[in-house]
């Protein structure tokens with residue numbers, strides 16, 4: 001039995017479950033499976049409930065699809081290297097050449113190490129952590145809350161308790177203020193200490209290097225027909241995707257509905 | 262910097278350097294002598310960085326061998342670089358050996374008598390950097406080595422032939438929109454300003470995969486046709502100049518609804534003639550012909566040779582639009598121009614102005630029709646009116662970073678300052694080396 005609902009302009013229908021905005025900026029598949037950081041979700045001003053809000057199931061579906069679109073290699077297809085390989089010359093080389101890990105494993109390791117440094121009690125480690133973490137924490141709040149497991153996600157229960165109290169103001173708000181404060185006059189030369197700090201700052205972690213969410217006051221997200229790519233005007237009640245009309249609704253249900261759920 | 266006059270640093274360094282921009286999609290490579298000679302894009306070879314396997318002719322193609330492939334149908338790829346970083350050394354080693362070492366034609370070197378200048382993407386996990394350094398010295402045994410953020414070396418391009426400016430360029434904002442992702446890299450005197458660098462998830466790979474997904478959903482199953490869809494993307498994509506034009510073009514490519522069918526606008530909609538790998542290895546696009554579609558559906562008798570057509574309408578502009586509106590498919594990042602402003606917001610005003618006055622775009626996505634115009638329009642709307650905004654695309658956006666690196670490597674005094682010799686590595690190890698390259 002098809003369920004079709006024409007979207008009201010001001011919002012009302014929310015699927016059961018959570019309503020935080022998903023942030024898929026980093027590796028979405030990883031974020032979906034390891035909800036480590038709830039700061040951004042908690043700190044996000046509560047936008048009035050509207051069509052921007054997605055159910056956890058939809059969030060997970062989006063994250064999975066983006067991970068799929070962003071994949072470099074298909075682990076299910078192995079291609080043997082032709083010919084006889086040169087022998088590894090050292091133990092290090094042998095170990096490295098034999099790794100069958102994918103990039104997500106290395107990035108997971110990096111995040112785990114940063115988290116460990118931040119928690120380490122020893123003063124030396126703590127100093128190292130703060131040095132390493134100042135920049136990365138800029139973005140550590142961008143991994144929004146996603147339900148921990150797929151099974152939980154596909155059977156959303158009653159609403160969860162509210163997330164932990166709001167952490168310090170997210171960095172990007174400050175950035176926005178600075179952005180607006182660009183002075184009309186020619187700026188004076190750069191403060192040498194400030195320049196030195198910029199030049200010698202360590203790199204951000206990979207996760208921390210991603211751009212932030214679009215500004216809240218920017219243009220609203222556009223929605224497209226899941227089937228033909230025209231404007232999405234009708235919402236599929238099974239999966240939350242949008243379609244443009246009845247014809248595409250039928251096609252959607254026959255093809256992609258719940259594909260990434 | 263290594264101590265000046267250090268015996269080990271200066272004694273052993275050979276005079277030729279393999280300059281290698283090790284991209285996920287292609288390697289850009291060339292041998293450069295440290296004699297300050299003029300260099301050009303022609304000194305750079307572009308080599309697929311993959312091992313491909315065809316289930317049809319049962320052949321495996323390593324890197325440049327792909328040029329002998331005559332049937333790209335269902336071709337599967339193994340890529341050693343993921344998200345821009347070298348992850349699989351088994352495959353990368355095989356490709357390097359195949360392309361640069363041993364007997365054979367073309368670009369050949371003996372690592373023990375060659376320096377390696379290897380570029381990497383920003384924000385590479387340390388463990389992967391360490392793996393790379395260990396392989397370079399312990400497996401390949403290069404005589405000396407420098408690993409650095411490739412795009413930063415674009416500061417070593419002269420402004421113009423008769424330039425009064427000294428190098429490196431003082432303020433340079435590189436937008437690198439490549440296969441793996443898109444990065445925004447403010448560079449000061451050749452040094453990347455790390456805390457002001459930003460990354461967008463969308464790159465050429467994601468665009469190709471998105472087009473593959475849409476075409477498979479709407480027309481044929483093409484999920485195994487990555488090569489073809491990349492070719493189609495390069496042939497038909499364009500970036501709309503504005504959000505208004507996006508809406509207009511979306512109307513022109515809409516089929517209408519039941520009972521109110523519209524004629525597709527054949528000034529936008531194209532039919533891509535798919536290659537059959539017998540008469541043609543490559544396909545081509547031509548204006549959409551509704552009669553062809555009716556013939557294919559059996560509504561009209563077939564005329565002329567049998568052809569498989571892939572109609573492309575809103576896919577032509579909705580796919581590359583993700584660079585400017587990643588939220589269109591739910592990626593929670595601002596678009597390119599917003600991310601550029603976010604990156605610059607970290608900098609003091611004087612640097613911000615300097616960067617905006619010298620924006621250079623590199624990477625293959627910048628070749629999509631309309632990309633540069635859209636970037637400039639979007640940026641102009643965000644940059645304060647009194648700021649000078651200069652946005653240009655490198656003459657060859659694929660090879661430009663390589664050429665910057667090659668120009669750097671052609672100057673003996675610059676190279677001497679950064680190279681680490683194998684003897685130094687053997688003495689001090691990879692942890693020391695990792696720290697050295699990070700702080701240099």
Ligand SMILES: [Zn+2]
Pocket residue numbers: 225226227228229230243244245248
């Ligand atoms: Zn539709």
Ligand SMILES: [Zn+2]
Pocket residue numbers: 236237238239240241252253256257258
């Ligand atoms: Zn659905």
